[in-house]
Amino acid sequence: MSHMKQIEEKWQKKWETARVFEADPDPKRKKMLVTFPYPYMNGPLHVGHTFTATRVDVYARFKRMQGYNVLWPWAWHWTGQPLLGASERVAKGDETYIRVLREVDGVPEEELEKFVDPLYMAQYYTNEGRKIAKRIGFSVDWRREFTTVMPTYQRFITWQYLNLHEKGYVTQGTHPVVWCPKDKSPTGDHDRQVGEGVTPEEYTLIKYKLDEETFLPAATFRPETIFGVTNMWINPDAEYVEAVVNGEKWIVSQEAAEKLKEQEHTVEVKRAFKGRELIGKNFTNPVTGNQFPILPGWFVDPKTATGVVYSVPAHAPYDWLALKDLQEKPDILGEFGVDAAMVKAIKPISLITVDGYGEFPALEIVKEMGIRDQNDPRADEATKALYKKEFHGGVLKENCGVYSGKTVRQAKDVLIADFKRQGYVDGMYDLPESVVCRCMTPCIVKVLSDQWFLNYSNAEWKAKAKEVVAQMQIYPETARQYFLTVIDWLKEWACARTTGFGTPLPWGKGWIVETLSDSTIYMAFYTINKHIREYGIEPEALTREVFDYVFYGKGETTTVCQASDIPADILEAMRNEFLYWYPFDLRVSAKELVPNHLSFCIFHHAALFSPEHWPRAIGVNGMLMIEGKQMHKSKGNFVTMKNAVDKYGADATRCALLLGAEGMDDPDWRGDNAADIRGKLEALRKLALDIIDKTKSKETGHMENWLLSKMQQRVGEVTRNLEELKTRSSLETALFEVWNDFRWYTRRKGETEAEAVQEALEVWLRLLAPFAPHLCEELWSAAGKESFISLAEWPKIDEGKLDVLAEEREILLTDLIEDTLNVLRATKISPKRVCYYTASGWKWNVYRSILEKAVQGEVKLNEVMKELAKDNSLRQNMKAVASFVPKVLKTLSKLPNERRVRLANLEIADEKEFIESALGFLEERLNAKVAVYGEDDQSRFDPKKRAPLAIPGQPAIYIE
């Protein structure tokens, strides 16, 4: 274990000294820029980062060995709010949080106290992150590192946003957010005490008229039901206000008046009163002009929307229940002076036809579910169920004016737009559930005005983004559809906010570019940050003209130099460096970033770069699980990269992670697995050293040919899989399948002294090098190699070493053993003697002719028989032929065509000699005396006359 650690440190030092991962432009070599989304630095790197980044590293190392000039840069994300929040919690002395930092993140006491400075905290995690990224062996060019709060980076973001703005991709508008009135800031999920995941919902307010100048804005999600209104509900005990809202006189609940103030409505409250004051009055439907009464409804919650609700008893369970209550208990009405007979006379008005229900769905569902009254909690359930049903399957009836005959789904948006135009409706946001801020203040919805958006709704932009996707490789291919649908439904994205770290919006005072919006094209910044750091280029020198020159080739070198003070040769070098490396060839992340970061990256490249600089490939993978569960600091199952590397070592951690999953499946980190892999690698080391230490024999017989042939296949499999970023499959082959090949060779030969074994080992080590680079460097060097395996040539398939005959012979042998064991299992014999009988010559002839036909296509039994009957040499044998041919057909039908072709092209006539050569092995394996005879051998031992059962490739068996 500590031995492995030594090996790891040793090679990391050597790599660093030799600068093997520092990549500079080299026009003679093909380039490869691979990237990993920079991690956010409010905590340590964890095994989830490690999984994704290891996939990048494996690909980088693979491509480097294939001769590509590979650049893998790294940076750190500091932009945003959480760092500030985290540091505040430390400053406030939040014990639970501090314990997490201490115990989970492993922060030492003396550092912890300095975390009151958020930048110090970020720097601490960045330093720790860099250390551990090196310790796990990532092949990063660290010269290009940066953080997102560096002034030079901010100059780059400034350039990006000036361009986006100029090109019309940034727009201004309003946007609803969950808002804490005390903090006066948006309350994100992480800032909430209650109500995680709750988002604002938009209500339509239908402005029913109370009198000529007063409106009752009733809130609804179903404005189409206006055609079925029968009355209004007001909570008689709730507090309402009369207010001038946007110049009109409105009546809403007191709470609603406060909310509306935050939603771009001017609100001037004139007077407050109890709801009961309204009961018994009439109101007018603005669309139809019909009049209806206002009735008492205690289910009406003044805290929800306007606290004014209109009643559609035919389709809304609550409305029906409330109406039924009043009709059944008319004495309640006396208190309000409402005529009970009038209420009794109210009939539901049906306006939607829907399958499975009759005239009045609300009545039916209430009855069906046995709901008693408006206080029954299941009324809510019934409402949702019916809404869903009617929204998806409902059709508006003839009493719905111009909307008649349309489905609810079709009519809804049109109807809202129409009503808006005609001035019947307004809108309002509210929260479906209560949300409480960390500061314990209940949140409301605020509509932010003057908010800046990236206008992802822009159809042209969407089309261009899809072009980017079309020319990209996506691993796995199944993720392509995901990207396309995300591009379709992405809408305006608020790209600026007022708090947190980040780059100021170049034109908007007080706004900062939001964290997901400042990380979309920064891969281009890596190409020039090398020069910025090396020559100490000042942020002020990074003018818009400089970036235009470097990224777009705009402007004259001399002019740009004079204006910026950057020497011409450096400026040229930056331009060349960008042109050499860009675009990036691969970016890998977990699937959670598809709907945001990765898609933004695509959009911004579409907007800012020409097609030759569009991304070449994106890889997506699953989310890492810990022992089958989601990883959470709070759940106590958080595993950092450092934890894993300390405990299992770099190579084992890398391999254990990659063996977890590929594609979009979620990999699972299990400590036991990692420990097991660690043991495996240790065993591999012993095996390899053992092979290397052996004195070499020149032997190049059947088994040597077999092993080398097998290796060629493995090279093909691993290479093919790695090209598609199938890291799991490729490692599985490179580690386990190859190992099994070596085991089989060792069993068959009993030793590993041939030179060919060392040759195969050297192929093996190179196949494994991207996955377990430290161990492979060590063994490569032990094998006498002077140079790094990290820079060794990736194995290519050597056609000359393919030996199909050798492979087929070993298949014959394993099949034979398998058949023998099967017989032994069935008969429960402990064998003393095993006899094999190989097929006679005429069988081989018949077999070959059938095989040739089988390769062409389907073989008909009767046709074969007819043809064989013409053959004079078979005449006397026709009886045996007749029983033999069907067996051959059956055997061949079980083979894949690939193997039929192989067999057809082979000359395996010496079965008997081959089995004889393996007699020793068979005897040991079966623990019995083994003999081989030809089927026609007169002197054969065959008491049960089994020899005639022999088929080519499947000798007959006799056991006693």
Added chain:
RNA sequence: GCAGAGGUCGCCGAGCCAGGUCAAAGGCGUAGGCUUCAGGAGCCUAUCUCGUAGGAGUUCGUGGGUUCGAAUCCCACCCUCUGCACCA
């Protein structure tokens, strides 16, 4: 709710796109054996059921369908994971 990905023999996971080569790779676990001073590790064998001759039967979320033939194609249903916005 909408969208994306999935449900395979104790566990993890291939196979499914291009139907027959599938009782279904590989790893782990478990059992037995060998090796070893011991510990570990390594190696070998077995691991759906049945079977006195290399065979048969029942399986791939559930229920249907297409086909000579389905883990693989089609339909419906159930379940799991991920994302849904100002938050990285």
